[in-house]
Amino acid sequence: MSVVLRVEGLTKCYGSIVAVDGVSAEIGEGELVSFVGPSGCGKTTLLRMIGGFIRADAGRVVLDGHDVTDEPPNRRSTAMVFQSYALFPHLSVADNVGYALRVHRRARPEIGGRVEELLRLVQLEGLGARRPDQLSGGQQQRVALARALSVGPRVLLLDEPLSNLDANLRVLMREEITRLQKDLRLTVVYVTHDREEAMSISDRIAVVRAGRIEQIGSPTEIYERPATEFVGRFLGAVNLLQGDAWAMEGDAVRVQTALGMITVGEATPPPGPGERVQLVVRPEAVRLIPEGEPGAAIVGKVTSAAYTGAIVRYTVDVSGTPLIVDAHDPEHARRYVEGDRVGVRMPPAAHRLPGGGAVGATRG
Amino acid sequence: MRGRGARAGAVVDAVLPSALALVFAAGLGVFVVWPVGRVMITSLEGDAGFTLANYAAFLRTRYYLLSLRNSLILATAVTAVTLIVGFAIAMAATRGPRWLRGPVRTASLLPLIAPSYIFGVALIILGGRRGLVNVALGTDFRLLGWPGVILGQALTLFPLAYLMIENVLATVDRTLEDSASDLGAGDIRVLRTITVPLVAPGLVRAGLMVFALSMADFATPAILGGGVAFLAQDALLLVIGAEFNLRLASVLSVVLMVPSLVVFLAQHGWLVGRSYVTVTGRGAAAEPRRAVPAVDVPCLLLALVACLAVLLPMTVVGLGAFTRFVGVNNRLTLEHFANIRGLHSLDLSLRMAGASAVAVAGLGLLLAYLLARTPFPGRRLVEFVALLGFALPGTVLGIGYVLAFNEPPLHLTGTFWILVLSCLFHYLAVAVETGLGKLAQLDPSLEEASTDLGASRLGTFVRIVFPLTGTAFLAALTYAFVNSMLTLSAIVFLISPGREPASSVIFAFARQGELGVASAISLLLMTVVLIALGVIRAVARGSGRLVLGAAG
Numbered sequence: 001m002s003v004v005l006r007v008e009g010l011t012k013c014y015g016s017i018v019a020v021d022g023v024s025a026e027i028g029e030g031e032l033v034s035f036v037g038p039s040g041c042g043k044t045t046l047l048r049m050i051g052g053f054i055r056a057d058a059g060r061v062v063l064d065g066h067d068v069t070d071e072p073p074n075r076r077s078t079a080m081v082f083q084s085y086a087l088f089p090h091l092s093v094a095d096n097v098g099y100a101l102r103v104h105r106r107a108r109p110e111i112g113g114r115v116e117e118l119l120r121l122v123q124l125e126g127l128g129a130r131r132p133d134q135l136s137g138g139q140q141q142r143v144a145l146a147r148a149l150s151v152g153p154r155v156l157l158l159d160e161p162l163s164n165l166d167a168n169l170r171v172l173m174r175e176e177i178t179r180l181q182k183d184l185r186l187t188v189v190y191v192t193h194d195r196e197e198a199m200s201i202s203d204r205i206a207v208v209r210a211g212r213i214e215q216i217g218s219p220t221e222i223y224e225r226p227a228t229e230f231v232g233r234f235l236g237a238v239n240l241l242q243g244d245a246w247a248m249e250g251d252a253v254r255v256q257t258a259l260g261m262i263t264v265g266e267a268t269p270p271p272g273p274g275e276r277v278q279l280v281v282r283p284e285a286v287r288l289i290p291e292g293e294p295g296a297a298i299v300g301k302v303t304s305a306a307y308t309g310a311i312v313r314y315t316v317d318v319s320g321t322p323l324i325v326d327a328h329d330p331e332h333a334r335r336y337v338e339g340d341r342v343g344v345r346m347p348p349a350a351h352r353l354p355g356g357g358a359v360g361a362t363r364g
Numbered sequence: 365m366r367g368r369g370a371r372a373g374a375v376v377d378a379v380l381p382s383a384l385a386l387v388f389a390a391g392l393g394v395f396v397v398w399p400v401g402r403v404m405i406t407s408l409e410g411d412a413g414f415t416l417a418n419y420a421a422f423l424r425t426r427y428y429l430l431s432l433r434n435s436l437i438l439a440t441a442v443t444a445v446t447l448i449v450g451f452a453i454a455m456a457a458t459r460g461p462r463w464l465r466g467p468v469r470t471a472s473l474l475p476l477i478a479p480s481y482i483f484g485v486a487l488i489i490l491g492g493r494r495g496l497v498n499v500a501l502g503t504d505f506r507l508l509g510w511p512g513v514i515l516g517q518a519l520t521l522f523p524l525a526y527l528m529i530e531n532v533l534a535t536v537d538r539t540l541e542d543s544a545s546d547l548g549a550g551d552i553r554v555l556r557t558i559t560v561p562l563v564a565p566g567l568v569r570a571g572l573m574v575f576a577l578s579m580a581d582f583a584t585p586a587i588l589g590g591g592v593a594f595l596a597q598d599a600l601l602l603v604i605g606a607e608f609n610l611r612l613a614s615v616l617s618v619v620l621m622v623p624s625l626v627v628f629l630a631q632h633g634w635l636v637g638r639s640y641v642t643v644t645g646r647g648a649a650a651e652p653r654r655a656v657p658a659v660d661v662p663c664l665l666l667a668l669v670a671c672l673a674v675l676l677p678m679t680v681v682g683l684g685a686f687t688r689f690v691g692v693n694n695r696l697t698l699e700h701f702a703n704i705r706g707l708h709s710l711d712l713s714l715r716m717a718g719a720s721a722v723a724v725a726g727l728g729l730l731l732a733y734l735l736a737r738t739p740f741p742g743r744r745l746v747e748f749v750a751l752l753g754f755a756l757p758g759t760v761l762g763i764g765y766v767l768a769f770n771e772p773p774l775h776l777t778g779t780f781w782i783l784v785l786s787c788l789f790h791y792l793a794v795a796v797e798t799g800l801g802k803l804a805q806l807d808p809s810l811e812e813a814s815t816d817l818g819a820s821r822l823g824t825f826v827r828i829v830f831p832l833t834g835t836a837f838l839a840a841l842t843y844a845f846v847n848s849m850l851t852l853s854a855i856v857f858l859i860s861p862g863r864e865p866a867s868s869v870i871f872a873f874a875r876q877g878e879l880g881v882a883s884a885i886s887l888l889l890m891t892v893v894l895i896a897l898g899v900i901r902a903v904a905r906g907s908g909r910l911v912l913g914a915a916g
Contacts (some may be wrong), residue, residue, distance in 0.1 A: 051542075051546060051675075053545075053546075055544050071543065072545065073545040074545045074546070074547075074548045074550055076445040078546070079546060079547065079548045080543065081540075081541055082539045082542070083539075084539055086537065086539040086540050086542065086543035088540055088544070088558060089544075089562070090539075090561045090562060090564075099544065099548035099549075100548050100549075101555075103547060103548045103549045103553060104548055147543075147547065148546075148547075150547070151547060151548060224477065346751055350745050
């Protein structure tokens with residue numbers, strides 16, 4: 001996979017605030033990479049630097065091997081879909097989509113044909129004569145997409161493209177973007193604060209915090225093997241357990257925690273015996289069983305139970321340690337209420353945070 | 365006790381709105397509809413019944429056709445100049461270097477608190493045949509005539525264009541320009557295909573406004589025209605000059621009214637569509653945008669030139685006020701300030717502007733409240749007429765007042781009150797509009813809560829509505845005061861010996877070539893206006909806290 005876009009040490013400061021702090025990354029041909037992070041983490045600034053709307057204080061943007069750091073947006077082969085769509089309100093849908101083609105002085109019939117084609121691609125045939133304000137939010141989003149695609153960009157930049165849509169439409173458009181990306185083999189940089197959105201469409205995800213990339217990797221990688229506590233917490237509810245490395249069993253290490261012995265896989269470098277480590281246990285990996293059943297070595301008390309349809313999220317107090325537990329399929333599973341005493345079955349294996357147990361208990 | 369009070373309140377509530385509406389309708393009828401009607405009737409009057417002969421005479425006279433043509437050319441030229449300059453300043457003031465925005469804005473708005481004819485005075489001192497420029501350079505440059513009139517009017521009118529354009533420009537979503545640039549458009553192309561079309565509604569409105577005001581202005585041509593004929597000036601001369609002819613003056617007035625009425629209809633959305641609203645609710649982040657030198661630099665330069673063009677004449681007026689005859693005899697003197705006629709006129713201006721400002725703000729707000737909250741028959745018509753008063757050129761209103769109030773039953777010409785009334789009904793619209801705007805933001809449930817708690821309608825207005833619309837009141841007060849102090853157009857027809865406001869005295873001195881006295885009175889007039897603005901602002905700050913305290 002050849003590299004299409006490379007950013008090297010991109011930095012942007014506003015006064016004393018460092019918005020983007022030396023970000024480097026490579027994005028390959030046909031790849032969709034998301035930058036996720038809480039609002040204000042610098043992900044949109046980063047995207048706008050790639051698009052050429054903000055001048056970088058330091059670092060380079062390299063597109064297809066060419067340094068474009070000092071090129072204005074109109075001289076870069078990137079195309080942006082703005083969060084607000086930025087549809088020209090005084091132009092029809094067709095004129096919006098054909099804007100870039102007119103700028104590039106294409107012949108009139110060619111423009112017409114291409115616009116038709118693009119509108120068909122985003123399933124808006126026949127709406128070319130409308131004004132942007134006569135379209136629904138989802139349709140406006142499609143126009144913005146078609147317009148960005150009209151220039152045949154090497155890299156498509158999407159800035160929180162779904163944040164103005166309601167929940168159902170968001171899922172629909174998400175699938176649509178994935179379809180287009182796969183069909184047209186688009187190289188996409190996608191910015192969002194929605195972790196679920198990022199997980200579902202990305203080839204790789206970069207988790208951004210305070211202007212820096214905390215971790216970049218496939219959705220599976222960063223969910224199952226977060227590099228930092230922040231990444232672990234950002235991607236979903238998480239239980240962080242302190243423990244002491246106990247014994248080696250082949251590649252695995254057994255760790256003694258307050259909730260029993262847990263195995264850590266692929267512990268490289270392996271912790272030495274007695275070293276303090278921190279384990280990541282996702283709520284869905286823990287099981288609750290009635291107190292007194294076999295295997296219920298650990299006993300706790302339910303302190304809250306929140307029903308959300310697909311799961312029930314329990315908080316269980318195990319001798320002073322709060323534990324989050326997600327129970328699936330509540331219709332058929334045994335339900336507990338606040339005050340119930342339950343047995344807790346921990347997963348046999350968990351991921352260990354690199355860097356050991358020295359990390360503070362709550363951050364981010 | 366409370367029962368009786370409530371009952372009395374109920375009676376008042378039932379009768380008062382209708383009574384007030386009736387008073388307003390009568391007032392507007394007498395002081396707006398009747399004068400305009402008189403102008404139209406007079407334009408159709410012949411020695412024997414109604415006739416179109418006056419119009420025929422107008423169309424047959426080569427001189428007037430030439431005047432009309434000149435006025436149209438002048439208005440077109442001034443409109444073009446002010447739109448370009450106004451757009452450039454709006455760009456500079458919203459997107460230019462941060463430290464320059466404030467100064468550019470202030471300098472550009474300065475003409476709004478200066479009497480328009482001040483530029484006439486300054487330009488004569490600067491560019492007259494024996495003006496500073498010619499004396500200093502030994503040239504024989506002729507500013508009087510077309511260049512002088514265009515420059516003089518452009519200087520007075522560009523702040524309006526700037527404000528109206530900036531209003532629209534500030535709402536343009538910058539990501540639209542980013543987006544066009546992203547799609548490959550160069551800077552000039554972004555300006556041409558995105559920025560300007562999006563600002564177009566503002567440009568059209570500003571253009572129409574400037575066009576109408578240029579057509580109706582007689583002061584600048586009278587001072588700087590150098591003998592070139594313009595229609596508004598002709599109308600003036602037909603009323604107060606040697607060729608006294610009220611019928612022909614009325615014909616000219618009707619012609620002058622046309623562009624103003626077009627503007628009026630346009631501004632209320634009957635001719636030009638509303639501006640483009642941003643399509644999505646969520647605005648773009650306030651990301652700083654990269655500089656666009658190809659557009660920003662020329663705009664900034666033009667804006668700076670315009671600011672200099674304002675400041676230079678102002679300085680010259682300052683110099684003119686303190687020297688014998690600036691450029692000719694530069695001995696410092698205060699003699700120009702010791703002009704009894706001038707000082708007397710300032711006193712009159714202050715009283716007149718004070719009276720009309722209070723009346724405009726108080727009555728305008730009350731009328732706005734009636735229009736917004738009380739349904740009464742003919743409400744739309746009353747609103748229309750109230751707003752129309754502002755749309756009429758001062759010249760037309762002035763001639764109308766001369767025609768309507770020079771005879772019983774309402775013989776008002778020559779009195780102090782006709783000056784106040786002409787200002788009141790000219791500027792009432794401003795208070796009505798700001799009041800309506802403010803009331804639209806005010807949740808009616810506040811008033812419902814007040815009545816629910818036992819207050820009468822009148823009590824609710826006094827206790828709830830008035831405090832909460834205080835900013836509208838002060839804005840209207842300020843506007844009416846400043847403009848009544850400076851106005852010349854309607855006033856000039858209504859003065860009588862010994863009863864002249866400062867504006868008309870300055871105008872008279874300027875026309876006689878008494879530039880020192882004209883400068884001195886102008887300077888005093890501007891000082892008074894500035895002090896008044898300061899006082900109003902201080903009051904606003906004080907009462908602003910009160911209003912906030914009451915609301916919170």
